[in-house]
Amino acid sequence: MNNSIFKQTLTLIALLFGFALSAQDRGNVSGTIVLSDNTPAENISVALKNTNYSAVTNAKGHYEIKNVKVGEYTIRVVSVGIKTVEQNIAVAAGQTATANITLNESQEELNEVVINGGTNRYSKQEAVSSSRIPLKAIENAQVSNVVTQQLMKDQLITNQDDALKNVPGLYQMWGATGRAGDGGSYYVSRGFTTQALVRNGVAGTVIANNDAANIEYIEAIKGPSATLFGSILTSYGGLINRVTKKPYDRFGGEVNFQTGSYGFNRGTVDVNTPLNADKTALFRLNAATTKSESFQDTGMSKNFFFAPSFTYKFSDRLTATIEAEFFNQDATGLNLIYLGDSPSNIGIHNAADLNYDFKRSMNGSNFVTQTKSRNFFATFNYKMSDNWTSQSILTSANNEAAGPGTWLYLLANNQMSRNAWGFEGSSNAVEFQQNFTGDFKIGSMRNRMVIGGDIYHTKGYYLITYLPGFQWTFDTVDYTGSIANYNAFNQHTIQNMLDGSDSFYKGSSDYSTNSVYVNDVLNITPRLLVSAGVRFDNYENRGSYDAASNTRSGAFSQNAFSPKFGAVYQIVEDQVSLFANYQNSFKNVVNSYAGSTDPNVNGAVFKPEHANQFEAGVKANAFNNKLSGSVSYYNIEVENIVRTDPSNPISSIQDGTQLSKGIEAEITASPIEGLNIIAGYAYNDSKLTKADAGVNNLRPYTAGPQNLANFWVSYKLPENTIKGLGLGVGGNYGSESLIYNQNTLDSDGNVTGRDTFVLPSYTVLNASVFYDQPKYRVTFRVNNLTDELYFNGYTTINVQAPRTFVGGISYKF
Template sequence: MTILNFKVKVLLSTITIILFSGLLKAQTTDNDRTQRPGSISGTIVSELNEPLTRISIKLEETQTGTITNSEGQFEIKNLSAGSYTITASGIGYTASKQNVRVNAGETTTIDLQLDKATQSLNEVVIQGNTNRFSKKQSDYVSKMPLLNLENPQVYNTVPKELITEQLIFSVDDAIRNAPGIQKMWEATGRSGDGGSYYGTRGFIAQGSLRNGLLGKVTSTVDAINLERLEVIKGPSATLFGSSLTSYGGAINRVTKKPFEQFQSEISFASGTDEFHRVSADVNAPLTKDGKLLFRLNTAYNYEGSFQNVGFQRSFAAAPSLLYQPTDRLSISLDAELSSVKSTGKQMLFFYFPADELGIHNAKDLNLDYKESYMGNGLEQKSRSTNFYGQINYKISDSFTSSTNFSSSHSYSDGFGSYFYLVPNYIVTQDPADVGMSNYMTRADQSTKDSKVTAFEVQQNFNGDFMIGNLRNRIVLGLDFYSTNSNINFFGSEYDTVPLNDPNFDYSSFNGKNLGQMYAEGDIDFTWPDISKTKTYSAFVSDVLDITDNFSVLAALRADKFDNEGGLTGSDAFEGYSQNALSPKFGVVFQPVKDRVSLFANYQNSFTNKGTYLAYDVTAPNNLTQKIADLEHANQIEGGVKINAWQGRLSTTISYYNILVDNILRTDPNPDAAQLSAQVQDGSQRSKGIELDLIANPYKGLNVIAGFSYNDSKFEKSDADVIGRRPTTASSPYQVNLWISYHFPENIVKGLGVGVGGNYASDNKILNSVYYGEFTLPAYTVFNASAFYDYQKVRLSIKVDNISNQKYWIGYTTANPQKPRSMVASLAYKF
């Protein structure tokens, strides 16, 4: 019996025991049920249908009460059966009353809307003792509504309030507020894989999820349609599949939704490096009864480069339509459309060992930081056209249905410049020049009419019901996901040039000259990447509340993966099919209910590795082709989540340990290694700790802080890298911090300031016996913002990289980052 089969059988046995015990308890008599207390729960929202925080909830008959959390939710427990009058009130809002009936053993649910007492609809009201950046619930992380304290999985949230305060315009900048995740590679805009790459928990991830479903964008993602960003930690294939997640986690964009009142905002921004931006957010009900709602978010960006050549011009539009014909049925249709024309940002590759180059740290590079080393016209066009639909239906008070579809279409055409350092001896042919590098090769990797289409259909059934006195929250899902890749790469080396020669004309490497070279047939390589895949999946997840303080999560996913074959470079490959099971398990114990949560989880993910060549002395040429077994990642994690000080302190501390096994590696048999044969017995381990803290110590002051440490290494691998940290693992130590203060209303109403930054330790982008070590040095980048809200106007200014530090990001590459920059913005609401 394999370890995987054993784990699955144990998991299924656990689910059976839990459900069986629940059925036994379901035999409780009706007389027992009438003796149990009831409760009242609900949500308080504003006129804009936004949740209201710290609204006072009281029962007139008992004088008991509570306050709403950051999602506007409340619950009052242990009530005797009978009628009550509930009052909801808050500063700046007109109080509302409602009569409710509580039945024994049942929860009565109500929703109330509070109207503003004096402020106009569009006025921004800064509420004092509010942990405004803490979002304590997600409907997407577990594909069901779960409070953070109830969820055994770790995730971090970057809300729109923080995005607005920091004057953020892209997902790349928003993600710096989440602990343990680091931008590793600039977006290239190439069809299929051109989005930004991030490092999390020792592995590379991309932002491929949108509202929990397929949402790929193969360029820099504009933040105009971002309600919040969720960074989901750890292997997450059980609920999201393996194609849209990584072993380190997943990045989910939660988008803005239409609401029932007319409200619009238009903003203008301008800054250094020729930055200009115009954006609009228009929300408009289309019918008087509020059943048909429309919202449009759109933005136009232009930005030059801090280097002497380069630019990016982008347009994004996100229309959304919501139709609610009945209280039970809602239908939403929306899209995300983006178009980008840009010059690729400089990426420096390393094709020679560090000893031959004579440098081991980016701070010692013999490069002009602000020199682009190219001319004009090396541009690429990229488009992403994504469509989404959702039909939600309330089957009963306990069950809902959600039918979803998502389609993603990406396109790219144009140049993709890249550069790599060359040792002197390659140019001079003098062996004495080993250990010096004063030359650079300039090259291109273009895409021509490249397209990738992906499609997902998912049907979910959610239930929230009692079996006896055990509460079950369950999701049953069916999922179909397909991709069709038709990418066409081609390119050439252009020339090799001396570095930092004031008399050399670097502008000769430009679009006109490179285009003419290709027209004359001077192409070094062509590399088609053509494939079709389909994945059929079913998953189930159940959160069982065994007591008010103790819950268990058990989940399982079954996948059937079909690869129809295709072409990579000059090598055609045959299709294959593979089945996979991905279990998940978690426990939560709250020693202090709704305040302290102790959690532990087991999470799993996998990768279909395709075929490989194995050494076989009986086979022709001693090689035989095999279908690789699934590569697996298994995580064990535990920690504590705290929601204290009346919600003003929210923190998560966790330790994780991820083991990846079944990794393909070079066959250690010397005869096999000479034939490039492989074996599938490699392993890699990644472990570490993470801390996330969001606090509101006193009125007007908000703090976000994060810390992470990751220890990754190859445990069983090629001799060249065994025991070493993978070059994809990012910086071992990372820190993020943001502190903002909103001045009291009696001083300057609407004024606020914020300051913070990010620290990342040394990052080894070369780390092997052959290539040696090359390090991107540690960096600390400080940022600041100031903002002022007055009635319908918001003025903002931000400064990034205040200390003007030179620093690099990358994995296997060195990518120089922007020095000090400044942006000012004016927004008007109507």
């Protein structure tokens, strides 16, 4: 980003701060709705009687009705199954009238209301994380999709990967491998790979599939998001942020047991309690233990998750929360099948054409990887004034893994090689983040802003051990018939070979970022909002350390700016809005050609890559939150991609480009009492627009399917039939995906054709039935109802599970 753009960014922010309009003849109404036990009442409708003014309470029970004409009104609080409350109030010009209301119902009674009511249980209308300020989704110029805890309960979800199948346009390329450094699952968003590296808005890396026991909800924040989150934890397609459960001020909780196909057994506990009489000290514990086997002839997973959290309220102004996550897992890795040659040489171009029994793992025993995560978090919230708050966050994420890994190479003539290596490693990431958040008036305009900064440092190592002679191939077999030495490929044999090997490679990483950022949202009018933000990022890569020579190589330092702009116009205030945004992100490019004999490459430091997104669309939250959703079109252009120099194959130039554009849509609705719907669709057109001849103008194999769709429909029978009984059905569709997509070239480098390998399209359906009562819940679910054979992957063929059954029972207290 050049200086002129940076100056324009700062100028616009200054204009936002200084611009003012004369006061209008309107005011606001706000307040908090609580229950008889003093807990917040969420998703309660608040309206001004005989008008179109209305709002819905958030998770803290707070509501706000803006831009109300001066006059006297009657506030009406209503929800299914609770006693309606009315209260008179007067609205004055330029003032906010406050009305705090206590309902007669307790939390337990409200839970019963949720069970039988018609509220939109799959919708969450706040967007605090994506903007770092209190902002409704309809006010936010950026798109984010939320998977609520209620949706996860209805689907009997136990892990993050399954939960994210409810996000439009998010495709899981492969699951968690457990490897140190990159063991978490990989996804595609808007044509670019991403991982789930963010927890409550800061670093929270887990190198396995995150357990759902401690998840309150998950946000998928779309598009380049480096302005607020940096480049380390995000990708050009967006980021995934898991928001965890927090302690609250009463005793309560839940225990749950599940069992199902292929030896699946799982137990969880969620216990919350105040620790003193005045409820200033609060404690919550979430824990889970899970064991399962693979649908293939070998494969298993056994894990334990433990997440305590403690909140102490020092005063009305200062609150501190200390949290931890402990995760242990013993599991076999993914059964990955790579292409050992080009599809043309193999003679197969589609995974559906493989004459292979996918219930055979090709392993003679379980190859177990041991994974551990130890993560700690401290958050301090301080109310500086009525208009400003301070948030200080310190995190430490520690991961380690060790074990032999296996994979397969698909070859010609029905051959498959079986391969193994040993790996171990650890990583530690520490982050300190400070945010100052303001919500104040400039004249008659509401202005919300965050000024913040963070310091992030990560360090790690990995050790790869090869089979003797720097080999990894154990043998080659015919995968279509009987294999006499099938069981010879086992962990005991491979571990003995690795223990006797002197062929290994050790790598390390050591880098940090120091960043400052600002984001501002200004209500020019009650319906028109404009936003701007910018980030300055200093990246320090300390290179690789060689212990044998006590030397370090490849160190470099870079600076980058990342701006963002947005505008929202509410066609119908708080119900329908048009939005547009420009967002920027960047990536520091590590020189992978260190050691080259070319003086233009060896030791060179490339400029950061940059991605620029332009997006526009419409959002809705209508009919008292019964209908919400968004539709948008985006265009992302990436520049400064490092590619091979066409005039010198051993050198590199940084002039590559990529274009990714598409449409995303999501709807959540509760049109009638008891019926809840969530559905999404995404279309992505991605191609390398300036790249090596072999892939130029082609869709990258990392982009996933071009079309994705998801839906889930849940219906709870009316109370006068069988109270608490409900049904659910849903699924996912993905069009075909290319895991190999190359131009074929003649000796002069001219394109003569194309060689591809396809993972076929799929439609997977799931169904559930549940019986939900205030004190207990029973759920039964069928996954992959039609027993479809389907795959995911981006360089690999990863077969997915066939039809499975799982049942669960919960007791609430």
